[in-house]
Amino acid sequence: MRWLLPVALTVQFMVALDMSVVNVALPDMRADLGFTPQGLLWVVNAYALAFGGLLMLGGRLADLLGSRPVLIGGLVLFGAASLAGGLAGSPGMLLAARAVQGVGAAALAPVAFALIAIAFPAGPARSRALGLWGMAGAAGGAVGVLAGGVLTDAAGWRAVMLVNVPIVAFALFASLRTGPTAGPAGPGARLDVAGALLATCGTTLLVLGLVGTSTHPWGSARTLCTLGGAALLLVAFVVVEQRTAHPLLRPGLLKGRPVLTANLFCLLLSSGQFAAFYFVSLCLQQVLGYGPTAAGIAFLPFCAGVVVGSVIATRTVAALGTRRLLALGGSLAALGIAGFAVTARTDGSFLTFVLGPSVVSAVGIGMCFVPLGTAATTDVEAGETGMASGLLNSARQVGGSLGLAVLVTVAAQVSGDSSRPADLVSGYATAFWAAAGLLAAGTLAALVLLPRDRGAGTATASGTGTATAPVTGPAGVPVAGPEDLRKRSAGDADPAVSRPTRG
Template structure:
């Protein structure tokens, strides 16, 4: 194998490892929360910040992480993100107070915000449009699904076997492997783009605005939608994000170029990601609750029950890899969204207190997961269509932000829906009624996403990504090794 092929393979390995790591850490801690509370003496309200600190830092800084990769080079951002994530994981595993653990989780979120956009951006830079990129995007989607599923299962197993600290320390060897892989990719440090400046004002506005938006959403479980804290937080977020748009329209090198969303594929990808994540993230949450509090599964058993979901996502991703060229991203997204909605409707129809695994969990899981898996390849393809190499980080950060905000929004809304249906009831039948209502809304969100994809992506040929020519790359500051770059340009 020559150096060019070896570098490309290692680049893909690193991109997949990063995606796996970020997804893993979004789920692995949840199962360990009761042990964390007992071990460090958290109050019930304080325990929420073990999750929220990560979500706020991650969601608020995604746009900045993606743009920094464009401006100062993917190698620098990748290395810095991995080092910060690894050190924060080690610090969290050794934490002796609630404040120390929350701070470590926030630092992990900052590292993840640097890593998540870089993974997709590297695939867009290193793989040519067509079957090679589709295969890479399919694997990228599988890595995320595997990370989420392994996180749920590993969280229970590690906590039972070695205590809650293990769910933080498990990240350290993964980070070390990714750092070794990054050194083998051929990625250069790259020079800072000549004449390019970070839009500091825009970065501050979008970070503060997105952070307040996610904060307002995640706190709706303790502060109702009509309360002063929620209305004030969401109102401030809207003002800051409006100011960010105004600054972007007047800045020569904005954090997010407004014209990027004028491209129908990019707009469609982000709208679809928002709706998909709104239903998907909430569905994962309620399926987990339903298995444990209604069907009586233990944490490890519930984690194992998610494994068929992972298998379905892998199958859907493989199917999408083969079908995207023939159907086009629009039709494939519509088909995947419709299938996922059908699976969620299956959850809603069978979410009963006396439900069994085969009918209530396995069957809808397989239908829903295949549909979700079919969406990853066309989402990645559409999100990077007609995007210049020097803006791949920007486009990737935007897509990841849409997913994070969509997930937070969907979860906040559907927790409220379920609570209203459940009321003060605590019997399994009462909880099942609340979960059923949430599943129906999840199905509606994904059903709405399907026609949106068809309307914005009506013709397959419009979503064929444009491979930049030599002049574009020369001016882009892309930091892929020349040998890898030559392979990506055919």
């Protein structure tokens, strides 16, 4: 099992890396392959749409087929698409490769989280693993900005696609040495085909409508029809899930306050965080005159801050508990992003504009990963970790797209069509304040919705204590723990452990 954590972290890093690594290379892709300005946007959007639309399905497939087949299949798909993208000779081939990358990422991201939830018991071991998982995701996003500039300058745009091939090779090598992981669900479990189609189409339309607001106004017929269609499909999905015997998303899963709060908090956190750092990048390049590589380097303090925050969370979660740690981390993140609004100026510098707010916000964001992962898997049945993981990752992806779409509009309303640095800064500062408000709303939700934490050292339902008492389901029935799952996957089922009934 010693290879399991490196596999999960590598997958999380790679999936986050490919969200941002192509951004700096877009002008070179356009010049080499002949993209139109509108077509170039789909190099980013094709990945985001496939990734966001299929996350729920990817998480449920991990529950039904087992973690290992979905992990290996996702890695092979992601690696093959990366190789094809690096060798692409036309815009259509590159866009197809990016879409297939998104499909692979939708299978891999839920598995990475589920492997940690399955393999590490509640307590310090899981807290450390979740802290590292959060670091890997944040580092992948930040390193992607830097690596995209460096690789494009040194070896051309194709390198930003081909860089995934050795990463996939390592992950495949390590995955074959992980030992037994969670096996497939029982013989009675089936894939909810109707729910999968509705969730995939609904989420894809939602992300499509949100990312399309960069070129189509919110009031345009295209945007209204896309978002309206997404709403209808998602409502239909909810109705179907309440009536099917084997739902893609069990309705009772969100009845638990910790799970509901974790997903709401993740949605708001991602909305504010993604948008804020998008505007930091724009401000650095369009106002302060940074080049792409220099702008990427400027994000390194953010990586360091996330590491510090994750370490703090790992060491204090047993003492503070999920509720207080989420509230503290969310407050720091909101304060740091508000700092960008205060320090954004046309004559700003790295020290005044980037360093302080980046570190404060990153420490706060890093502190949220451990309690988020704990809350998102509270009272979740052993066979539904992929479901819970897919839900949390969907909240993150949709939140990021929603926040970016809304705050780009907010900034544009203030700065208008002007390209004057002073006008741009005014628009960016307004967006930073709005992003800080989203994080503050997430903090308030954690304080209001989460139950008060018990004292340190006790085994709480949220898994924040240091004891190792069994986690129980909604009806008080013990949920199978990691050791039980390892026995089952090895064919040595423990008759003393019964599968909990559905809530």
